[in-house]
Amino acid sequence: MAAGHGCEVLLLERAAIPRYKTCGGGLIGASLSALPPGLPLNVFDTTRLFTFSLNGRRERTRTSRTPTCAMVFRSEPDAALTEAAAAAGATVRDSTALATLEQQGRTVTVRTNHGDPLRARTVIGADGSASRVARYVGVRCAQVDLALEVETPVDARTADRWRGRVLLEWGPLPGSFGWVFPKGDICTAGVVASRGNPAALRAYKDDFLTRHSLHTARPLHDTGHLTRCRRPDSPLARGHVLVAGDAAALVDHWSREGISYALHSGAFAGRAAARLVAAAGEDEAKSATDHYAQQVDDILGVDMRASAALADLFIRNPALLHTALTRLPPAWRHLDTYIAGHSSVARIMNTPVARAAAALGGLLPAKPAGSST
């Protein structure tokens, strides 16, 4: 985005591209529509069926009206996005990690693992959930979870069973769930919960994979990764340094969906960086970073606050959420519309069915704020 606005851009990536990333690789409508038009995308499945279960019981499958959720291997779109940045004029330096950064006046100095000092007018930290830049900016989190995931080859029968189908299982630990995402002859499957109890989460993962016959094959990848959700008042910039995506802890509290947040905040940050570079003085520079923070809050923060309420409801009463999604057609329709990219979590949480569920769970008044009847 910044290169497209005429800035001289250097993209540093710690890994060699294409790099593996622990991720379900599920692209919802909001992610697909935020990708640059024409970006080559290798989609291994587009899921039509959503199977929900409560701790392995009360399994029920709903059908999507407009199948949208695209299953990809993250290394591929991420490499394509890097190529698109290079085509727009960015210089890409992979296998190069940012080690430290400091600011003096309008100059940010970055040192990498190769030791060289690099000077820039602005830096965007999009360096993931263990971000060094986030530590520098002072990002604070309201929720930190641990996700354990395997990517495993499956036989033809298992591939057939999962083709076109996603499984979401509400798990035994508070706020936990397990998933199976199909990608032809490979499935991505994992579990997520609050990071406080890794032994219990590992036990849940083993049980989950065994029950779904995904434990036997030798996995291609068997990894863990933190997901972090920011506090609403957490900073998004310090001076001329911005954070975006997981580095800014922009992730849905309930589903831990983060690709759409990374794509949107990355685009906003790129525009803000171009304004920062062109700023005539500190007032203009501050107005560019303030605008970035406001834009993130107005567009993404609203959804994160709604997803925090949804996650709270889910933690208190997963059975209620399961019943709503599997037994109340409007509840599933709202989620389906969101997955397709035609609604938002904030809009869902303001629908009568969500307000009724939240009222039952003791979270919200049954009527929208401001309603007098």
Ligand SMILES: Cc1cc2nc3c(=O)[nH]c(=O)nc-3n(C[C@H](O)[C@H](O)[C@H](O)COP(=O)(O)OP(=O)(O)OC[C@H]3O[C@@H](n4cnc5c(N)ncnc54)[C@H](O)[C@@H]3O)c2cc1C
């Ligand atoms: C198990 C799991 C499953 C998930 N499934 C989904 C899903 O299906 N759909 C969805 O939407 N979201 C999912 N998410 C969330 C999603 O993966 C993230 O929100 C998303 O990857 C954020 O993108 P990002 O570009 O901000 O960070 P990342 O994708 O983590 O990219 C950060 C990059 O920065 C590089 N880096 C790190 N440190 C440095 C450094 N010091 N210097 C230079 N480079 C550095 C890394 O190598 C990496 O390439 C999942 C997360 C987990 C953990």
